[in-house]
Every structure is written in structure tokens, then in C-alpha cells.
Amino acid sequence: MNLSTESENQLTPSRIMETGLAFFASKTLLTAVKLGVFTALSGNQSRSGNELQKALGLHERGVYDFLDALVSLGFLNREGLLETAKYSNAPETELFLDKNKPSYIGGFIEMANDRLYRFWADLDLALLTGKPQNEIKSTGHSMFEELYSEPARLKQFMNAMSGISTGNFVALAQKFDFSAYSSLCDVGGAAAVLAVEVAKQHSNISCISADLPQVEPIAKEYIAARGMTDRVKTANLDFFTDEFPKADVITMGMILHDWDLPNKMMLIKKAYNALPQGGAFIVVEALIDDERRENTFGLMMSLNMLIEFGVAFDYTGADFARWTKEAGFRKVEVIPLAGPSSAAVAYK
Template identity: 30%
Template sequence: MPSPQPAVPALSPLPLMHLATGFWAFKALASANELGLFGLLDRMGGATVEECAEELEVSARPAGMLLTACTALGLLQRRPDRRFVNSALADAYLVPGRPYHFGGWVRMLDQRLYPGWGKLTEAVRNNRPTTWDPETQPHLFNTEDPDLLSVFWEAMHAVSSWTAQRLGSVVDLASRSRLLDVGGGSGAYAIELCRRHPDLRATVYDLPGVCPAAARNAEAAGLADRIATFPGDFLAEPALPGGHDVIVLSMILHDWDEETNRTLLGKCYAALPPGGELVISELMVDDDLTGPATAALMSLNMLVETEGGRNYTAAQYADWLTDAGFTHTRKVPMEAPGANAALVAVR
């Protein structure tokens, strides 16, 4: 007798197909970004497949396929005259020179994180990063590759600028006068928050090799007189710079293990005056550890990128803050590339 046909599952496999091919969409974006497609279309005011092929110095076949893919992904639009133009999204974030250019983030994901994520199983098995070697580097941010470091900070500036805008809209700092951005990197948070609050002054505290970029960005933003830099290592130094009534930790705590974070929160408490505030801005995992996907996947990214980091829950942060001496901790939801919530606590 013929064997019975297996029952067809009631569920569609399409969700798995979307998950399994997710990297196709990313690589289409990354390739278009690397080739300079979005800048080209901006300069030309739109172009046909043939014009794009000529300008990009590629054959018409792959040019047309890439243009179609980017159009399907909402990055381009095709006009009745057969010319492709940037969509509103691409025009705002993917054209070089735009104030919130996102291309550096795409480039960093493609050049650094994409290869590292290709070794995710290795990271899970060995509990160690795959984008750098802890045996030859003291930590993630110590590298002799200036090009890679430049890509990293350009990427972080793009993500942080937009996230800082959202943070400023949900956390009121109008009563604060001096802000310390610990691990402030390119100065994105200091710049955006000082723009929002004309009386606010800020200090970007980061490694000596990072501070010059923050100073340049502050000057370019016309805020050099209100944003200072303070070179140092918040892990190695016994204390943080004083004289500030609010401290921001943005996408910092997810880089480190619990012990390191508790130590840093203790330094924040000691550096603030009574009544001062600490603001933690992060992609936070739900307290029941079921999501959201953005925070859960960023947490896996910390497995690929760090020795002990992960994305934590708001409840974990709240416990650490209480143990450090902070009070009146509150969670403020937000929606941004680099954070889904802020925790605000009082010294």
C-alpha cells in the first residue's frame, strides 16, 4: 500500500521564509549604500537603469536588479518617466551630507557586525566576541585600525543623534544646568540636548582618542562654547568628573557585566549632588524576558561584540539603582533606534 501523505501544517511557512531571508534585504541596502546609489540619485535628480549603470560603472542587469530591490524595500520610487528617485526615507537618512545621515551605521553593520554575526553559533558556544580578539585587545573600543574606528563612531553618531532627540522629548531636563555624558562618544547626546535646552551646558566624558571627534562635532553644531570634553576612562578612573546635576548613560551599560555596571552606577551616585538625576537610555528587555525583538537582538549583538555585555531589563536596572542609593526611579517609554525606554533616578 502507498504510504499515507503527511498532513499539511495549518500554519504557513512564510514567517520563517521572511526570517531566513532577512539578510537579503540588508545586503541590498548595504550594497546600494556602498556603491553610493542614494547620493548619485540625489545629485542627478533621479536616473534610469541605464544611467545608473553608467554612473556606477556596472552592467545594466545588476543595476536594474538592485534598483528594483531598493524600490521594493521602500528606499526608492520609480517615476512614470522610468527614472528612479530616492524615497522620503532614503532622502532624509541615506544621502551623504544630510544632518542625520544613517549611512555610517549601515556601513558599520556591513563591514564589522555582519561578519561577526556570521559566527553567532561560535559566540554562543564559546561565550566570547567574534568581532575582536580579547587576547590581543583590552576591550572592544581599543583598536589600532583607525578606519574601522572612524566607521564605528560615524555609525554611533547617526543612531545616537536621533535617539537623543527622542530622549529629549520624553525626559524633561529644563531644570538642569550641567550635563555629564559618560561614554558620550561623538557628542550626539550633548549636542541634541543642548539644542533643546538653551541654558544647558554639557561635558562629554570619553577616552582620549574619542574626545577630539566630540569637540569637532560640537564646533560644527555651533555649540563649542557650551559643550566641553573631558578625556578619561570611566572604568579605570576612581571617580567621574564633578560639577554636574544630571548624568546620562546612553547605550553604555549594555556593554558590560553586572559587576562593572554596579561599580559605574556607584561612581555616578558619588559624582552627583543631592537632587541630581541619572538618566539611563537603552533598548531594555521585557521583565519577563520575552522580548521585544529589538532589545533581544541587540542583546545577542552584545554577545558578538563584548565579553560580558547584554541588554538588561528595567527591573534589573532599578534594583542596581536602589542598591547604589538612588531613589524615585521611573521608567519612561520611548521609540528610537538606540533605545525603547529611559530610566530616570534621583540622587
């Protein structure tokens, strides 16, 4: 018996086809979030296809194909069929994709639809040239220049970052031992989500969220909405030109992966200089596993950094340990957070 031939006969191309056409499913979900399907079904209500068509302004041709595809993907529930059907949210879409809930993570999905989906069509060009494939191709301006030039676009980006990061920041506040510290500065703090979560769970910590001046109104709005104005402050910071505020803990949420290695090392050194002996530098990222085999999301995020910035890249815990020890930190640990993300902690 030829075992090789038998093994080949058992192989099917189904996984290749499923992955190759995964953008069908991706775009279906992205579109559902953009159109507000899950928000239209908020509160576990059931609505017919005709009701959803009218509520969302859809053409009649695609209504049932669209809604039933979401059922097949597990994002909607359904009772009945076609005209007799009633649709409702699945538990995860009810919790995470209803805009009326604080647990909404759709900001990142909206940004993926409006920006990243189109840029990823040019992944081949990014791999061939090593150059970014985002707005810079048409405008000559970098991603951050484009984002920060328009308040509405900046707020969408901040909401997207908040949506994808909140679970990680809650997990960090729960899993890291903050008892020995009294102050925290979140560098590149965006909407101040990390600072708010730490302050909520640790009364011993005074928190500062530091970012560019354009971001401060967004952060202050978020802080006030959560009743944390007395516990969390904001500061203006350009981390390329300014030294970091002194604090017992310096954090960075999805910041370090935005840059090339020289800039990564510059930021690490600034964090080291801002900390006291015994202080902690914490980065929250989709850390790639050290063997670079398992954290697919982390590897894909690194490709996204190629598309966005060209020279930027994600990294492993071992990479972080090597860089921070070179900067003078004495030890490093990695704390798993939510999903594919982790906190890498370097102690001075």
C-alpha cells in the first residue's frame, strides 16, 4: 500500500478555499456593522426581514441572502424562513456590536471597513516594495497626519482603538499587581481607556493619560463620561520630542508596534528614564509567540503595520525582553490578557 497516495487521496482543498474566500465572510460582517444591523436588533428584539429592510434602507434583492448569511456565520439567530422569518442578535453580537452598549467594539470594525479592507487589497505590493499602502499613496501624507487633520476621522480612530483594547486594559488592571505603585502614566493614551480602567480598580493609583493636544478633548470626554475626572488627568505629550512624565508605572497600549526598531528603542529608553528604581514599563500588544507559529492575529497585525507604515512591525516577548534589557531593565515577564493580546512588563 502506498501510504503517501492514500494520504493525498484524503486531502481536500476545502481549507484553502475557505481561507482564500474568507473576505466574503469578513465583508459581510463589516457591512452589517456599518449598516447598524446589530444595533437595529438591540435589546434582544426580533424583527422580520421586511422590517430590517425598511429600517436599514436596503434594496429588496439582497435582504434575505445578507441576513441568512449572518445567520449561517453565527452572528444572527432566526426563527422561520424568508418572509415568515424573525431575526435576532446572537449573544456575542448583542453584547459587542450594539452601539447602545458600553461593551461595543464595533469602532474597530467600522475602521476596518472604511480603511483597512481596501488597503489590504495591496498586500502584495507592500510585500514587494516594503512601502505602506494606505492614504500616503494618494495624499502623500502618513496615516497619522491624515487621522489628526480631521477631528471626525480622529475620533473614529480613537473609538476603534478603544473598542479593540478595552478588554485587554480591563484584564491588565485585574491581572497586574499595582499594589506597590502610586502613579501611572499611559503614553499615547488616546481616549484614556487604560488609565480609567486602572484607576477604577485601584484606588491607590493616580493616573495620567498623555497624548497629543488634538486627542485631549476626546480623552476628557471619555473620562468625564465615566465619572473619573478626579482620578484621571490628561497631559499633552509628543513622545518624539518630549520626555515622558515621571511615574511609577509607564504604559503603552498598541504604541510600540507602530514604529521601526530605532524608534522602538528610543521609546523604551524614555520609559526607562521616567521610571524610578523598581518601576514598571508595560506594553499591551498582540505579542507574537516566541516560536512564531501560534498567534496568527499577532502575525497578521504585523503585516497590517507593514501596510500602514512600511517599516513598523509587531514582535515577540523575547524581542521585548532583549530590547528592554539592552536599555537597562533588569527583568521581564509576559502576562496573557484577552484573546491574542498580552502585557509585556519590564522592571527597572
